[in-house]
Amino acid sequence: MKTFKKILLLLAVVIVLLVIGTALFMNTLKPEYSGQKTMAGLSDEVTVFYDSFGIPHIYAESEEDAFQALGYVHAQDRLWQMELLRRVAKGGLSEVFGPDLVDTDKFFLSLGIDEHTKATLTNIDNGSPMAALCNAYLDGVNSFIENGPTPVEFYLTGLEKKPFTLEDVYNAVGYMAFTFAMGHKTDPLLTDLKNDLGEEYLNDLAIESDSSTVWIKNYKNVSSDSIATNITAAVTKALDKLPIPLFVGSNSWVLAPEKTKSGKVILANDPHIGFAQPSVWYEAHVSTPHYEKYGYHMAGVPFPLLGHDRNLAYGLTMFQNDDLNFYFEELNQADSTKYNTEEGWKELQVVEKTISVKDGDDVLFTYKKTRHGPILNGIADQITQERPVAMSWIYTRLENKVLDALYGITHAENLDEFQEALPNIHAPGLNVMYGDAEGNVAWWASAQLYQMPDSISSKFILNGVSGEEEPVRYLDFSENPSAINPPWNYVYSANNQPDSIAGMLYPGYYLPENRAKRIVELLDNKNDWDKESVSEMILDVTSSVNPRLVSELIKLLDISHLDQQQLVEVDKLSNWDGSYTLDSQSALLYHRSEYYVLKNTFEDEMGPERFKQFLSTHLMKRHIAWGAIMKVGKWWDNVLTQDVVETRNHIVLKSFADAWTSLVKDFGPDPNEWTWDKVHTLEHKHPIGQVASLRKYLNVGPFPVEGSREVINNMTFPYDSTGFYKVSTGPSTRRIIDFSDIENSISILPTGQSGNPLSEHYKDQAELYVRGEFRKMMMNQNEIETTSKSKLVFVPSEN
Template identity: 45%
Template sequence: MRAVKKIFLTLLVVVFILAIAFTFYLSGLKPTYDGQLQLPNLSSEVKVHFDNHAIPHIYAENTMDAYKALGYVHAQERLFQMELMRRIAPGRLSEMFGKDLLETDKFFKTVGIHRMAKEEAARLKSSNSIEFQLAQSYLDGVNYFIKNGPTPVEFTLLGLDKSEYTIEDIYNVMGYISFSFAQAQKSDPIVTAIAKNLGPEYVADLDLAGHGKTEMIRNYPQNATMEKLSAKADEIMNSLPAPTWIGSNSWVVNPTKSATGAVIFANDPHMGFSQPCVWFEAHVVTPEWERYGYHAALFPFALLLHNRNYAIGLTMFENDDIDFYYNVEPTATIKEEIKIKDADPVTIEVQISEFGPIVSDVIDGLEDKPIAMWWTYLQTEQESMEAIHLLNHAKNMDDVRKGASKIKAPGLNVMYGDKDGNIAWWASAKLHLLGDNVDRNLVLNAKDSTHTNFRWLDFTENPQAENTPWNYVYSTNNQPDSIRGGYYPGYYAPEDRALRITSLLESKEKISVDDYKAFFLDNTSTVSAKIAHEFARQIEPQNELQKEAKELLANWDGSHSRESKAPVIYQKIIYHSLKLAMENKLDSGQFEGWLNTHLMKRTFDPLFHNDSSKWWDDLKTEAKETRKQVFNKAFVVSLEELTAQLGDVKKWKWGNVHTLEHPHPIGKVEMLREYFNVGTFKMDASDAVLNKLSFVRTSTGLYPITSGPSTRRLINFADIENSQSILPTGQSGNPLSDYYDDQAEFYTKGKWRKMMMNKEEIEQKAMGTVIFKSEN
């Protein structure tokens, strides 16, 4: 008995020691927020104060040192995110996740972003420009952390080795982000199939151009084949373990319109939700300059930023910068190797044409029907690094305009406001015009000169507005007004958000900071309300439940609060009405593909108000169906499904079906989900309101949110040090950090935190300070 007790006590001691050791191991993986660290070749020491949300405030005596420290603190919070993002464009995800990502890697190897990245990196390096020097200094900080810092737990779980980062990696991330902005790869093939199989009347009823009924940003310048192509693009983008870049809002009022007497600036870029979230915040100060910025993974320069003089925000321009061509001839063949975790590597042959890579080679069943992808990004020399550097280090509005002019792709709306009262927006992209009668929503003919001859536009011809007489500028990804008598083709958002923000901005003579906060969280769509009211006029209820549902729709104001019942009914009817109208005319899977396109959101409003549209008739029946019949059938089916799904109508609450979870790639493993993912939260809003929280419509009646505001920024030049923002989850990408999800509840409740800029306040409230000293 005494021996058993001794063994038991020994085991307890071993377990206790192992527990302590494991605790110390986990503690060692956390970011360093206090103490002294070394960095090679610093000119002088750099102090980094971390505020109570782990935002670094970097104080350096010179710019090179500042960027080196920025690289280190960025890497200690987001190294796995950097690793993930740098692997997408060069087709290296299979090395991380195995053969499940092989098709994705094949696709990106074919597109060729990595080939462009290699050329651009070599060009920048040979220039030895200030952009190159600062980017390299940032990478030196990242790479020093790789060598000397702890290994993130994701690397251990996936069995990944750490390796240094290069300028080429930065360009690969830039290229992927540019591609994720594009929409044509999803929609052009489906529109082509509709035109070919059903005829031009069906395309016309969808009002793809949208010129007749939409809110436009006002300028003030100073076939089966097609189905497979669309389905492949959809599959690729949905399979990525990284966020896509979706849309955005921004609005800026000048001192005349502002209740504070100074410019007020707002921006909330819409991106796919992920964990960690997209942005890493950093405040950098040297004797020469200051910047509070938002950095994408592996970006030395901020994409969103402000200082005491000016603010910059971004939204998607949504211009069409991708065209597909058939009747193409290969001009070169490139062999690409794809390494696969726990499997032999695969070699593919990529064919190149004068119109770009032949993407049909990586789509089953299309090998004998060559289709090439012409993309602005691959057709022009990029100046991305130079453009972003200039935006970060501008001296005045002219510098910002110049920086905006250097952006070729993706198309962006650069939003601007400054302390002197200037406001502006510039559509920043390298635009090109084909012939007037060429429909770029369709796949084009490489043998037709009207489809291939084009003219590049000068930046001065782009849509833009500076210091408007109506005292504000805004963008909600909606279509700009005509330029030189024509509309530039694109995949612009429907008018919901544009109508709402213009009505809110014009509803008051002066707009206050509190008004701004309310605008960010606004969840009302007047367009949705009008559609619901049209439904109600057409519906003929047959029982008490249907009467109650009809009344809810008839009286709905378009608000999407989590306690509301009307949006639950509305979204169900939207889905079933579209399904009844379209599925009988499209090939298998095409309807679901259409629901995933950007165009779908723009077209169902005009379609639902068009009583004579050809879409209402079911081509598989002898009778001629009407819009009223489709609406009533959709209404009955919707209520039956909601009753089966949710039970009593009292439980038909929007928050019960509209939820948000922030997914981490490791969280796909169910046993690890609760440790890596953040959420789930019941949410207000929808995909058609200012507080845009997007989802995909399916038959399930559930609307898990896929994208939304990646940050909310509110900058008041009358009180710059009390400007405010929020992140969806937290600053840190390290699941062991206390700042991994500390902002998640704030975000879901529409709360804010200060973007601190006052040095004395930062030093007083810092939860820790790291002092970097030179290793030499």
């Protein structure tokens, strides 16, 4: 008995020691926000003050030292995120996550981002200020890799830390550029529908620009039947498995002094990006005697994509221009190494890659390229048709100067210098928003635009053989849409259609007018905006479009088919103001009904797979309001029914009935229980959080959230058969820069500053974000030093 007790005691001691040891070990993996560290390459001491939310405020005597310290602190909070982002373009995700990511790696390798990066680096001026700051930043990142603790994800995946290079920076920017492109989802699908169903069906889709919607105003004072669907399916499959978020849309507006209470410029910006944990942006305030910027950084990118100082502020939204086209190619039947052009047969380029796969054998991957780009046949296993399709992407066709552009805009001191840097942005297409302390406001659509031949639509797969469907010319930057200090005293963008210049409309995949209409309504009717009222506007959850759409569709309901309870809810819906609060019943009934309108309209002709692809496009979003007012059209009839020709009235009545039935099934017969908070939820998912045992430690949420798709507080979700609207995309930050009180400008992140699950700043902003609250973006050095929670000092190494 005594022996048994001794064994139990020994086991208890061992368990306690293991727990203590594990706790001590885990504690060593946390970011270090205080103390002193030596770092090779510094010329002088650098001090980093951390505020109460873990934002670093970096003070140095030189920019190189500041950027080196930035690299270190960025890496200690976000190294895992940096690691994943640099792997996408070069096909390195399978090495982390296994065979499920092989198709995704194949797809991204075929885009040629990594090859384009290599070509760019052969021509880079390593002595330029841009390259010098990039290399200083990378020195800081690599110093952390060599000397800092290893993030827990590296232990969980068995991944080895490796140094970062300038190649990784360019590859990260290339990934961002591709996620902005919508043509990969839309062009093949439209081509397939055209071949399968005919032109008449396409005439009833909102494909081209609609002159009745809200456009951004300029101001210048000077086939084969099935291949397309398979390509779309392959791209969708590859993107769905990405463990990092996609860039999707955004809002921004800048108010001139005439529109504000203080007579000073106010800038608001909330880029819409896929939610994930960690969130996209890393905040950092960098200050030297000759440079200061409070910025938002992508993982592994030295220069902030969003930023401000005491002189100027800038933000970004997606332009949504068409910078990606598909071409049908013709291969030589007698010689598979050649393809046809208007000048005769030319040699195909063959690219060979090796994909390392975790817990599996290496995969040898070969793809072919024409003058247009990679041939997608064979990239995914389901594409087996003979007719080749190549993808032409502006990002890989032209010289890459995006980092030069970022260096230029971050170092500009006035509007003219800022504008000079913008022509270096060729892709992705961006709406660049600007405001400054001098009272200037501006918007530029920054991208390398091109003109296609007359009557050629780039929304379909083009003829790659004839030479007659190639771009006619590239436009000069001066021809891009823009507005500088317009007489209506504000600029804005909500990813909507820009107005024409010189009689030309720029093709793109613009989002519908919903957010733009609401922004313009609010801005036009008020001239005394301040920080508080702008912060209320950026949280606005009211649609100006949906109530109008409801009114149109309710007219079509035959009330003789409705019971008393349904009549009550229809009456509520008819009086709905379009607001998406947590307790709204009408919001839920509207979206259930709208989904079934889409399903009952399109799925019979498209089939389940193509309908699913259609739901993922901006085309679907544009079609909702436009199509609902179409009294007659090919899509209304259900081709699967033989005895009746359905009309819009039939579809609306059936869709309301289907929505009602589904709500009763999900929430019971009492409509008072059908509230928005039951279905509209947000969970920030970590790439490893899909493992059930790790979910509660790595994921953040879920939270019921206000807002919806295409309102200013754009909490977007995919439509699907579940009827539950799990938010996938939304404001990746909410920023309000007020030049009347620049040191008290405000912002918020969706979860927290740190991507390290062991950090206290991993999710300390999550509930503030859900509640619509903000925190200060501190810039006053005395305030920062006196309120700082911790201080980290870097000193030069003696070696």
